[in-house]
Amino acid sequence: MLFASLVLFTVLPAVLGQAWQQYLAGLVQTLNTDGLTTLASASAALSSSSGGQQVAQSLSTGNWTLFAPNNQAFSSSPINLTSDPTSILDLLSYHIVHGNFTDQTPSYPNITLGRTLLNDSSLVWLEGNESQVLAWSKGSNGIFVLNNGTTVPVVNKTAYQNIEVLVIDSVLDIPQNLSNTITNSTYDVTSVAGGLSSITVPTNNSSTLLDVLNNARGITLFAPNNSAIASASCIGGLLPNNTALIALFGNHIINATTVYSSEFTNGNNYTSASGEPFAFKTNSSGVYVSSAGSNWARIMRSDVLTSNGVVHVIDSVLLDTKVNVSAATSAYQSATSVAATMTTETGPVGVAHNTSVGH
Incomplete structure (x- = not known):
């Protein structure tokens, strides 16, 4: 035997x-x-x-x-x-x-x-x-x-x-890092790229906010298009205040979680990197996002893929400079905990009941 x-x-x-x-x-x-x-x-x-x-x-x-x-x-x-x-x-x-x-x-x-x-x-x-x-x-x-x-x-x-x-009839391009993606004029968000690269983050060895996002694992960015940045007078008023700018752009970001368009539903709750809640709504004119009850921005282009997440192009700046450190920390810890138990989808990503093989 x-x-x-x-x-x-x-x-x-x-x-x-x-x-x-x-x-x-x-x-x-x-x-x-x-x-x-x-x-x-x-x-x-x-x-x-x-x-x-x-x-x-x-x-x-x-x-x-x-x-x-x-x-x-x-x-x-x-x-x-x-x-x-x-x-x-x-x-x-x-x-x-x-x-x-x-x-x-x-x-x-x-x-x-x-x-x-x-x-x-x-x-x-x-x-x-x-x-x-x-x-x-x-x-x-x-x-x-x-x-x-x-x-x-x-x-x-x-x-x-x-x-x-x-x-x-074409060979597909592997998604690039966030910086290379948003500096691509095709997506009309080069102004956001410039803004993120001009903001320093003192708690991260004075790196720029764009550097921090490039090196993060799992990032969702709601990126105002160039015309939205140009018409947002509030940004000019915040320019001397680096902390306020971080708060504003932080309310356009979901940290440690890649949220694709298939997950833009009222049943899903997400918290921004500044600790504010996101909300989504859909009507006959499209899909909209808001941060903590601020103005609603229409999502003009969704699911722009990057090496470490996704970008959704929106038509206005989310006018929210509030910060909730406790909520942001809790959301990050929860996201990393969920990520540790993720499974491989065998059906559409973001749609329930299609997972099978665990990591």
């Missing part, structure tokens, strides 16, 4: 290895057959690294969605698929989403988010060591991905066993 057990434990890893290798070979063959030859070559390279093998093993069970760039997408991309195995693995991982639920995608302006396989700690700084997300929606011509200020349409659809393969 002991001998039989030893044989079992010797043979089992080889059998498991053979299973994922066969699975990967089948996936590569399917991609080649469907004309996705460049992606097929990159996928075949997964077997050459331990991280790639883990991805292949993960794909062999459960349900997945692969947003698959076609050959034209790769030919027009500056990415070199033969240069760096880690970069290739990260790129492929960001195109793979847990679950298969794109048929549930509502029409724009509603946005669906799925949790990807990308969790390289040099690229992703979400709370609870969560993997990065991917955002998409549906228009008159079908599903499109929201990608660094552009839209990438799904141009074809196929499948391989447990994977839905959605063919896209």
